[in-house]
Amino acid sequence: MSLQGLETAQQRDRARTIFEKSKPGRRAFVGPALDLEPRPLDDLIPAHLRRAQPARLPEIAEPEIVRHYNRLSKRNFDLDTGFYPLGSCTMKHNPKLHERVAGLPGNARLHPLQAPAQAQGALELMFNLQEALGEIAGLAHVSLQPSAGSHGELAGVLLTRAYHEDRGEHRTKILTPDTAHGTNPATVTMAGYEVVKVATNSDGGVDIDDLRSKADEQVACLMLTNPSTLGLFEVNIAEIAEIVHGVGGTLYYDGANLNAIVGISRPGDMGFDIVHYNLHKTFTQPHGGGGPGSGPIAVCDALEPYLPRPQIVARESAGGGGTIFDLDYDRPKSIGRLRGFQGNYGVFVRAYAYICSLGAAGLLEMSQTAVLNANYLLALLKREGVAEYLPVAHDQLCMHEFVLCGTPMKRDLGIRTLDLAKRLLDHGVHPPTVYFPLLVDEAVLIEPTETETKETLDDFAAIVADVLREAGEDPSVALNAPYTTPVRRLDEAGAAKRPVIRQAM
Template structure:
C-alpha cells in the first residue's frame, strides 16, 4: 500500500513552527543586523519556505523516490542514453576528504593528489579518443559541443578564415544544431542515404570553403557504424574544414576504434553515459572534449599540466592555453562526475574497456535477434550497441503504435525504449540494453514485448495500468502552465 501523504507537496505538508535544522547561537560578539547592513537591503522576513521536521523530509522523499524507475531497480533500455549500471564502489571514494572538500581556490600545492587523478583522467580520455588534447571544463555533452565549435571558430579566425556553416545529418541529436546556432553558425542539414548513412554526394555538395565543421555521431543514432566516415572526413579536410564527433555513442566503440583514427578532429564525451557517472534524473553530466594538436591552444582552461623536475619530483598545476577561447563556465569542471569516470576506467583497464564495448554490442544484437520474430529492425543486419526497431508493421496489422508498446512495457516492470527518435525510422523504438544486463533480463524483456503485441489494442491505448499515475495530459500542462505551487492548487 502506498503512502498517499507522500504525494502531497512540501508546502502542503508544512506546519508553522516545525523545523529540521537548528543552529547554535553565534559564538562571537553580536550586533544588530541594522548596524551591519543598510535597512533598505534587509528583508522584513525570510522567504516563506515550507516548515518541516527531518522525519517529514525523509519520509516524503523516500516515498517519492519509490515512484521512479531507475537503473538500480529496473532494466532501462533507453536508446542513446547508455543506462548502464553505476558502480557503488565509486560513491565512498568520491566522498573522501581530500577529494570532496577541496575548494576551487585552494592552493594547488594542497591538492596534488586530486590533480594527479584529474591529470590521469585527462590522459585516459585522450587515449580513448585518439585525440591528444583534452579540456574537462564542459558540464555536459551539449556544452562540450558548443565549446568545440567555439574552439573551431577561434581556430579559423586565427587563420584569417571566415567560415559560417556547420553541416550535420538529419538524424543528429537536437543539441547539434542548437549548439551550432549558439556558436553563431548557419546550420545545414543533410539528407541521409536510404540506409540512414551519411550521403557522400550530398556532403560533397554542401561542403565548401565556408564550411567550418561537420558534426556527426558515430556510431550513428541507428546504432550503426558510418561506413564512409573516413571518406566523409576527407571531404571536410580537403575543403579545410573540421570534423566533430558527437561521442554520445562511445560505449559501442571504446577500445575498438577511436574518433581520432577515423577522421575526427574534435569530439565530446558523455562521462555520465559511457563512464558511469550517474544520470541523476537529468544530470549532472560531464562533457569533456578532445581535440587534435593544432587546436589545443584554443581550449578553455584550466587544464592540468604535469611537470617532472630533474630529481624526479612530479608537480601538477592548472594552466590556461595561450589562445584559449576563455571559460565556458566558472571553476574547473564537473569534477564529481569526472572522478566516477576515473574510478570506472581504473577498474576496467584496457581489456575491460574493450570487453564492456563488446558485451554492449553482443547484448544489443542478441536483443535484436530475439525480438526479430515480432519487431522489424529496418536498418542494418547487425547493430553495434543499440538498434532501432519499428512498430509500423504492427501499427498497420494490429493498430499498436510504438508509444503504446513503450507505455505498456512500464507495466511489465521495464523502462520504455526511446520512442520516435531517430525520425528516419517510422514508429521508432530505440533500444540500448548496455553491457550490464544479463541474458535472462533480455529474454524477459523480449517475452514482455511479445505478450504486449498480442494484447487488445484498445487496452494498450490506456496503458500504463499499474503505475502510480496513468497517462498525464501534456496538452493541459502546456495550455495553462502551472510551474510552481500556489496555495489555490491544493486539491
C-alpha cells in the same frame, strides 16, 4: 480490462508537496550557538537592503522531510531496480565503489580555489583521466571542463570558430546529419553558425553525394556520431573525413555512442578532429534523474591552442622532486572558460575509478559485450510475433543499439510506439527511447548495454512479444496503459497550455 477503476496503494497516496506539508513553528535546523556579543543587525546590514518578510520556505521537522523524500523516491523507476534500455543514453550499472571514493573528504570537501600545491591528488587524478580519455579517443589534447555533452559540443564548435578566425577565415555553416541529436543543431545556432542538414542514405549512413554537394569553403565543421544514432557504424567515415578536410572544415565527433567502440576503433584514427565524451554514459556517472553529467573534449594538435582554460598540466619540479601538477591559465588563444572552476570533479573521480577498475582489457570487453547484447536482443526481436509489427529499421548487424520501426504495429494492431512504451511500464521495465531518431517513423531506439544478463534480455523480448499479442486481441489495453504506475497517462498538453510551475502559497 479489469484493472480499470482499481487503485494501487501508491495511486491512492495523492501527491502533496513539501510546501503543503509545512506547519507554522515546525523546524529541523538547529544552528550553532552565537559565540560573541551580537551587534544590532541594522548597523551591519541596513534595513533597506534586507527582505521585509522571510522567504516562505517549508516549516517541517526532519522525520517528515526524510519521509517525504523517501516516499517520493518510490514514485521513481530506477536503473538499480530494473532494465532501462533507453537508446542513446547508455544506462549501464553504476558501481557503488564510485560513490564511496567520490565521497572521501579529500574529494568532497576540497575547495575549488585551493592552491594547486595543496590539491596535487585531485590534479593528478584529472591529469591521468585526461591521458586515459585521450588514448581512448586517439586525440591527445583533452579538456575536462565542459559539464555535459551539449556543453562539450558548444566548446568544440566555439574552438572551431576560434581556429578558423585565427587563420582569417569567417565561415558560416555547420553540417549535421538529419539523424543528429537535437543538441547538435541547437549548439550550432548558439555558436552563431547556420545549420545545414546532410541526408542519410538507404544504409543509414551519411549520403556521400549530398555531403559533397554541400561541402564548400563556407563549411566550418561537420558534426557526426559514429556509430550513428541508428546504431550503425559509418563505413564511409574515411571518405567523409577526406571531403570535410578537403574544404578546410573540422570533423566533430559526438561521443554519445562511444560505448560501442572503446578499444576497437578510435575517433582520432577515423579522422575526427574534436571529440566529446559523455562521462555519464560511457564512463557510468549515475544520471541522477537528469544530471549531473560531464562532457570533456579532446582535440587534434592544430586545435590544441584553443582549448578552454585552465588546462591541467604536469611539470617536472625544478629540484628534481618528481612531477608537479598545475593549472595552466597562460593560453592566449584559448576560447576561455565555459563554466566555473575546473569542471565536474566529482564525475571525474567516478570515471577515473571506472577506468582503473576495467583497465585496457576490461574496456574492450565492455564495448564487445555492449554490441553482443544489442545484437542478441535484436535477433530475439527479429523473431515471429515481433518482427512483423516492429521490423528493424536497417536490417544488418548493429553496434550497441538498434532502431525498430513501429509503422506496421500502428497499421495492423492499432497501437502506436507511445502505447507500446506505456504498456511496458506495467511490466516493470523502462521503455526504450521512442520517436527518435526522427527519420524513422514510430521509432523505438533500444540500447541494452553490457551490464545486462542474457536472462534480462530474454525476458524483455518476451514482454514485447506479450504486449504485441495482447494488442492483437484487444488494442485498448495498450491504448489505455499504464495501469499500475503511481499516476497514469498525464495531460501534457494541458500542462503546457496553462503552465503551473510552482506551488501556490
